[in-house]
Amino acid sequence: MFALLHNEWSKLWNKKQPWIFIGILIVISIGTAFLYTAFDTLEGAGTEGDGENWEVTLELENEQYAQTIAESDDEWEREFAQDRIEENEALLAAGVDPNETNNAVFLNEMIYVGTAFITLFAVILASTIVSSEQDKGTLKHLFVRPYERWQFLVAKFITVILFAAVMLVTVTAVQYLMGTIMFGTGSFSTPVVEYGMGGVITTTVAEVFPQKIGLYFLNMLMFVVISFSISILFKSQTLAVGIGIFILFGTNILQGFAPLLQDYFWYPYVFLPHMTLQSYVVTDEFIPGVGLGFSLAVLAVYAVLFLGAATAFFQKRDLV
Numbered sequence: 221m222f223a224l225l226h227n228e229w230s231k232l233w234n235k236k237q238p239w240i241f242i243g244i245l246i247v248i249s250i251g252t253a254f255l256y257t258a259f260d261t262l263e264g265a266g267t268e269g270d271g272e273n274w275e276v277t278l279e280l281e282n283e284q285y286a287q288t289i290a291e292s293d294d295e296w297e298r299e300f301a302q303d304r305i306e307e308n309e310a311l312l313a314a315g316v317d318p319n320e321t322n323n324a325v326f327l328n329e330m331i332y333v334g335t336a337f338i339t340l341f342a343v344i345l346a347s348t349i350v351s352s353e354q355d356k357g358t359l360k361h362l363f364v365r366p367y368e369r370w371q372f373l374v375a376k377f378i379t380v381i382l383f384a385a386v387m388l389v390t391v392t393a394v395q396y397l398m399g400t401i402m403f404g405t406g407s408f409s410t411p412v413v414e415y416g417m418g419g420v421i422t423t424t425v426a427e428v429f430p431q432k433i434g435l436y437f438l439n440m441l442m443f444v445v446i447s448f449s450i451s452i453l454f455k456s457q458t459l460a461v462g463i464g465i466f467i468l469f470g471t472n473i474l475q476g477f478a479p480l481l482q483d484y485f486w487y488p489y490v491f492l493p494h495m496t497l498q499s500y501v502v503t504d505e506f507i508p509g510v511g512l513g514f515s516l517a518v519l520a521v522y523a524v525l526f527l528g529a530a531t532a533f534f535q536k537r538d539l540v
Contacts, residue, residue, distance in 0.1 A: 224375035228349075232379055241341040245334060245391050252333050253398035256326060274317045278308040307413070307420060314422035316413050322406020323399030324425045327392065329412075331432060332498070334391035339440045340468065342384040346447035347464035349376045350534075351454055369535050373452070377527075380444055388437065414502045421502050428501060435497040438516070442495060443468055445523045449530035471495045482507050488514070491522040 232238055285301035285308075292298050311318055350373070408426040447464035454460045474492050481487045488507055494515040499506040 224371060225378055228375045228379040229382065232345075232349075232383060237345070238383060241345075241387065242390055245337060245341075245387055246394050248337055249334050249391050249394035250398055252330050252395065253326070253402050256330060257402055274319055275312060278312055278318075282308050307415065310413050310420040310422060314411055314413060316411045316422065318413075320410070321403045322410060323396055323403055324406045324408045324410050324429075325412060326399035326403055327396050328425045328429050328432070330395060331392065331429070332436070334395060335388070335436050335440070338384060338387045338391060339443055340465070341387060342380065342440055342444050343447045343464045343468050344461055345383060346377075346380045346444045347451045347460040349380055349451060350448070351451040351460040354454075370531050373531055373534060377444075377448055380448060381441065384437075384440060384444065388433070392433075431501050432498060435500055438519075439495060439497040442491070442519050442523060443471075445526050449526040452530040452534050489518060491519055494518050 282305050285305045288301040289298045289305075292301070310316075408429070409424050411422065411424055412428065414421050414423060414428055446467055447460075450463050450467075451460040454463075471492055482493070487493060488510050493507060496506070497512070497515060500512045500515070505511050
């Protein structure tokens with residue numbers, strides 16, 4: 221089995237595709253740091269010298285927002301002002317300076333920019349690693365070796381997961397390095413405020429960042445499972461990639477319909493609403509009565525069904 225995995229890993233890195241993916245991720249991670257700096261400079265324009273008086277600045281902002289709520293006839297504007305007041309109050313209560321930036325804070329705030337592309341690249345790889353060989357007719361040549369068909373699938377699946385892990389480590393390392401260069405060295409115990417559907421929570425980078433990475437990886441793993449299963453069903457790698465990417469972006473679009481569907485009894489048992497595990501970083505329930513444990517259980521069941529059905533199909537398929 222190790223020989224199969226080594227063979228798949230070697231074949232992967234002999235292609236241009238993984239190197240292109242890694243290169244794109246490095247460029248994106250570097251570009252993110254410069255964009256973050258530009259945005260931070262623009263946002264802080266006219267507030268120089270307020271670094272030590274950030275509490276006073278936030279209190280003055282709250283007074284202005286309170287005035288907006290009292291005078292504005294625009295409901296959206298009043299809601300926006302109220303949200304900003306709550307955010308500022310959370311910062312004041314936690315003693316978090318919103319202008320403080322270091323490598324740990326930058327990494328915590330911007331990691332999801334890189335991971336969005338990691339998921340895309342992982343889906344593309346998972347969609348092609350089997351279908352490309354079926355498309356070229358080279359897959360049947362692997363079966364002259366004394367291994368079961370399912371063992372070849374396991375080796376390919378593990379290869380995709382390992383490459384996804386390499387991409388994640390690359391993005392994390394480059395962003396941390398760029399954060400150090402651009403913003404200086406800071407502590408992972410730096411207090412931060414996280415915003416989400418569950419409201420506002422105060423925490424530290426050391427507490428929240430591992431949660432973000434862990435939940436993201438599990439979320440990405442489910443996209444890989446779906447895409448990998450689809451790649452087994454189709455000989456055309458173009459079709460497999462197209463369906464894989466459609467599911468990736470379609471899932472995000474369908475999340476917008478959650479408020480309309482969450483009251484139906486069957487909705488929590490569908491895998492789609494559970495494909496945003498990162499939401500659990502800042503909330504215990506993103507569907508009433510549904511927590512992280514339930515979401516993981518639902519996704520695990522679907523993962524077994526997807527992989528089981530695809531493997532059973534592959535075992536019987538005529539690859540000649």
